[in-house]
Amino acid sequence: MTFTNIAVAGSTGRMGRAIMETIAEALDMHLSAALEQPDSPFLAQDAGSLIGSPCGVTVRSDYAEALRGSDVLIDFTRPAGTLAHLEACRTLGIKMVIGTTGFTAAEKALIRTAANDIAIVLAPNMSVGVNVLFKLLEVAATVLQQDYDIEVIEAHHRHKVDAPSGTALRMGEVIADTLNRDLSKVAIYGREGNTGERAADTIGFSTIRGGDIVGDHTALFAGIGERLEITHKASSRKTFATGAVRAARFLASKQSGLFDMQDVLGLR
Numbered sequence: 001m002t003f004t005n006i007a008v009a010g011s012t013g014r015m016g017r018a019i020m021e022t023i024a025e026a027l028d029m030h031l032s033a034a035l036e037q038p039d040s041p042f043l044a045q046d047a048g049s050l051i052g053s054p055c056g057v058t059v060r061s062d063y064a065e066a067l068r069g070s071d072v073l074i075d076f077t078r079p080a081g082t083l084a085h086l087e088a089c090r091t092l093g094i095k096m097v098i099g100t101t102g103f104t105a106a107e108k109a110l111i112r113t114a115a116n117d118i119a120i121v122l123a124p125n126m127s128v129g130v131n132v133l134f135k136l137l138e139v140a141a142t143v144l145q146q147d148y149d150i151e152v153i154e155a156h157h158r159h160k161v162d163a164p165s166g167t168a169l170r171m172g173e174v175i176a177d178t179l180n181r182d183l184s185k186v187a188i189y190g191r192e193g194n195t196g197e198r199a200a201d202t203i204g205f206s207t208i209r210g211g212d213i214v215g216d217h218t219a220l221f222a223g224i225g226e227r228l229e230i231t232h233k234a235s236s237r238k239t240f241a242t243g244a245v246r247a248a249r250f251l252a253s254k255q256s257g258l259f260d261m262q263d264v265l266g267l268r
């Protein structure tokens with residue numbers, strides 16, 4: 001059997017640990033590098049010891065050097081970190097699975113450009129359930145059209161730093177695209193004070209942060225006399241980590257191009 005050498009960025013973070021656990025369970029994957037920031041207290045420690053199975057791969061911050069010999073980098077960090085790793089991967093010809101959220105439009109354009117040279121999967125949510133939810137939103141928006149007011153509600157743990165979540169924003173994009181609306185013009189990010197009546201065609205976003213909520217997302221279609229709610233609740237980060245490793249496998253046959261989980265799961 002041939003192994004795919006996987007490097008993990010943000011390796012000591014919540015997702016980094018879940019991804020290293022999933023790699024450790026996979027028969028066709030090998031952890032080749034574990035990356036962290038230069039001030040990380042985990043530098044030089046065995047990355048496997050963080051998940052209870054030492055593996056001889058130490059946590060390193062010299063990413064341009066540490067990445068040599070890897071086939072794919074799985075990156076769940078922050079936009080600044082991902083963009084630094086992107087340049088190194090482009091130089092070294094290493095493919096990327098990017099789960100980081102919170103990119104600006106300009107930052108997403110940088111990722112799109114890099115995908116001319118390397119194959120990249122970029123997705124704000126790697127769970128199968130959320131990617132099915134995106135398809136359900138297309139059906140709901142197509143049938144319900146402008147007679148229903150649309151709101152996206154998301155809830156996450158107290159440590160999350162970006163809002164609305166990348167998944168909520170993608171839900172808004174899917175709905176807006178289906179209805180031929182421009183999300184940048186119709187999105188309402190929270191309401192306060194004397195807001196006036198709800199404007200038709202807007203898509204509202206509400207954010208909840210608290211405790212250890214892994215990730216809940218609801219699309220609400222509120223009409224007259226009824227409302228439809230489509231909800232996904234993640235109860236473990238394992239679902240995202242499994243999706244990320246599946247995305248790394250998908251990239252084996254790709255040399256360049258930008259893909260998302262709809263491509264990986266055959267939902268396009």
Ligand SMILES: NC(=O)C1=CN([C@@H]2O[C@H](COP(=O)(O)OP(=O)(O)OC[C@H]3O[C@@H](n4cnc5c(N)ncnc54)[C@H](OP(=O)(O)O)[C@@H]3O)[C@@H](O)[C@H]2O)C=CC1
Pocket residue numbers: 009010011012013014015016036037039040076077078080081082098099100101102123124125126127166240
């Ligand atoms: N696509 C998906 O399915 C999912 C996406 N996410 C996204 O993944 C990202 C990470 O989430 P989570 O694991 O919970 O976050 P954590 O804060 O637990 O982990 C982030 C890790 O990245 C490191 N990091 C932060 N900034 C940089 C940088 N500039 N360069 C290199 N490394 C950096 C952190 O190091 P340090 O601790 O030293 O700051 C930490 O180890 C978020 O954007 C989140 O929204 C999360 C879950 C699922």
Ligand SMILES: O=C(O)C1=N[C@H](C(=O)O)C[C@H](O)C1
Pocket residue numbers: 101124125156160164165166167168214215216
């Ligand atoms: O930060 C998180 O935790 C998550 N972030 C992703 C997002 O912003 O959509 C996906 C998931 O809901 C967990």
